[in-house]
Every structure is written in C-alpha cells, then in structure tokens.
C-alpha cells in the first residue's frame with residue numbers, strides 16, 4: 001500500500017513533518033504485539049484515507065466508505081485495548097476509556113455530517129484524526145503497554 005504523500009496545496013496546512021508522520025515508525029511500538037499490530041493497521045487505514053482525500057472529489061462515496069471503515073476498525077481496536085485493561089487490572093483505565101469514547105464521538109459526528117452532506121472533508125477537517133491518534137498512542141497507549149509488560153514480567 002502507498003503512504004500519504006500529497007503535494008502541499010494552498011490553503012491546506014500540510015507540512016513535511018505531518019506527511020512523514022503517517023509512515024509507521026518503531027517509535028509507535030508499545031511492546032504488546034496485539035496492540036502494535038492493530039496500530040500498524042490503523043495507520044495504514046489512515047494513510048489510505050488521507051491519500052484518497054488528497055485525490056478524491058469531495059463528497060465521493062469511496063471517501064465515505066473509508067471514513068466508515070476507519071471508524072469501525074478504531075472501535076474494534078479500542079475494544080481490544082479495553083479488554084486488555086480489564087485483564088491486566090490497569091489502574092488508569094477510566095481516563096483511558098474516556099479518551100477512546102470522546103474520540104469515537106467526535107469521529108462519528110464527523111462521519112455522520114459528511115454522509116449527510118453537511119461537511120466537506122478536507123485535510124484541515126480531518127487533521128485531528130491523525131494528531132489525536134499519534135498523541136494517544138505515544139502517551140496513553142504506551143502507558144498501558146508498560147503496565148501490561150510489567151505484569152507479565154512479574155508473573
């Protein structure tokens with residue numbers, strides 16, 4: 001699959017760093033294979049989405065399908081992490097689950113407004129998806145990963 005490498009255009013605040021950031025990097029590893037594999041897939045879906053966004057006609061059905069696919073996979077991934085939190089007795093699970101829920105609410109609202117023709121998807125409108133996911137993986141999911149690894153090491 002290709003990664004998202006559109007040329008910056010006027011009116012869209014696309015920096016070189018933003019584009020490079022959509023390529024998987026081992027900096028994202030949290031150390032739990034099940035989570036890491038899903039994060040890899042999530043990044044692939046996100047890159048595919050941004051790639052189509054850069055070339056698609058606004059409002060295209062293909063774009064709508066990608067948004068829904070991304071949302072579905074995100075929900076599935078959050079369910080996996082929340083199961084691992086329960087199984088490992090993660091002490092910060094309330095805050096972590098709240099972050100998941102608020103992201104899903106925001107992304108679902110965006111997808112809903114898009115499918116009803118009330119929102120034109122643009123790199124600007126969807127930039128938060130990437131920014132949120134990266135911050136969440138690097139801070140919140142890594143904390144979960146450390147917890148799970150320390151529990152495994154203690155067994």
Ligand SMILES: [Fe+2]
Pocket residue numbers: 039077081137141
């Ligand atoms: Fe995650």
Ligand SMILES: [Fe+2]
Pocket residue numbers: 081096100136140141
């Ligand atoms: Fe998470």
